[in-house]
Amino acid sequence: MSVYIAHRLFAAHDRALASDLAERLAAKVGADHVFLPFCDTDEENLVTEVKGRRLFELDRERLGRLDAMVAILHGPSLDDGVCMEIGHAAASGVPVIVLTTDFQTYSLTEAGARLEFPDPLLQAVATRIVRVTKLGPPTLPSTPAQSRFRGFQARNMAQTNTALGVTVDALLDLPDRAPRLVGSPAVIGAPVYVEASPYTAWGRDHLAKVCVDAGHTVMVPQRFTAPDPVAGALGDLTAVCSAPRLLADVSGPETPPGTALLIGAAVASGVRIAAFQPRPTFTHAHGREPNWRNLMVQYAADAHLNDGDAVLSWLAA
Known part of the structure; x- marks a missing residue:
């Protein structure tokens, strides 16, 4: 099984969360079967004439030989690179698990159907959505005294750990690939x-x-x-x-x-x-x-x- 982890690259906490997920997946399927962008393309140290294009080529090459994708998405403003990667996987018949700890849901009208994400395409193509919205339990009174901030951090970490564990289990229980969607050749005047x-x-x-x-x-x-x-x-x-x-x-x-x-x-x-x-x-x-x-x-x-x-x-x- 070859697994691609799609995540926002531009903040340390997002990369750290994806790294934690990659480590857990690697323990189940082997490190060689997990692709973690930024880490595995060595973006900080990569030297090439047109670096952005080379990074695109490396990621696209890996997108072309996947068995599964896990995408991490949070909030109403979703990372466009991750969404592009999800679309590539969906059209290729690759099952996609979307992980979020966002407690918000969305609708197109005030009384409309509740959607997992602002655009219904994300919900439509996801094989499974892992949504863990609740913080971990409060610190037990028997534990050593700690500040309320440290306690709140611990509850968030517990929530994250639960979400990652559920995601790994879901990945190991994915269905087979779906048929690939194939485009039509370009014709002048065509739709x-x-x-x-x-x-x-x-x-x-x-x-x-x-x-x-x-x-x-x-x-x-x-x-x-x-x-x-x-x-x-x-x-x-x-x-x-x-x-x-x-x-x-x-x-x-x-x-x-x-x-x-x-x-x-x-x-x-x-x-x-x-x-x-x-x-x-x-x-x-x-x-x-x-x-x-x-x-x-x-x-x-x-x-x-x-x-x-x-x-x-x-x-x-």
Whole structure:
């Protein structure tokens, strides 16, 4: 069994949590069968001409030969690189366990169905979601006196330990791989799946209009308006993997989580991808070229577009 642990890379506590999970998995399946990004790509010490692209290539190569994925996700703002990796795994038929200790759930309307994550795609593609929301029990009176802060830390550590243990057990009981979703070859004039950014004004999808005005048939997301958001999300995933092209608006503080997931699915399915972002912000890391978006999303895209003319040129290519 080859297991990929997808997690946010950019904070020590996230890397530490993923490392703890990797150690527990390694005890069950062997260290050579667990891939931990940042650790196993040796990002801090990696020296190459275009470091971000090389990291993308290393991760994508490993994504192409998985038996299972464990993804760690917390909070309403989900890491776009992790979501992209989840999409790649889902389209490849790889079972995905999502681990969270977030006690919040979400809905698209005040009285709508409760979802595990802000975008129903995450819930739709997860083979299992391990959600451990409760702190560990309070410190017993018989234990030595400690500050309330140390006691609170211990309760959080107990919660984390429970979550990691449940995740390892779930991994060892996963079903077999599902069939792979396969994309269609690109054909000029063929349907284009257009994924708008939820950070732009609702109902004003300028990208879809540009495509329609250019004579293209357009497919747009159904999950945010479908009576059953999860069923709509599965429909969106299937549509993207069967579309010759994906035009994704990645605008926002980060690539929206569902958009990043669909980009990953498109990569795995051989779909041509264009990322639209008129006003990029750049990320910087030691030894790495400036990236205009999370590097996994950036290098997954075949084209980076910043205005309507660029969209038209991409459609005509």
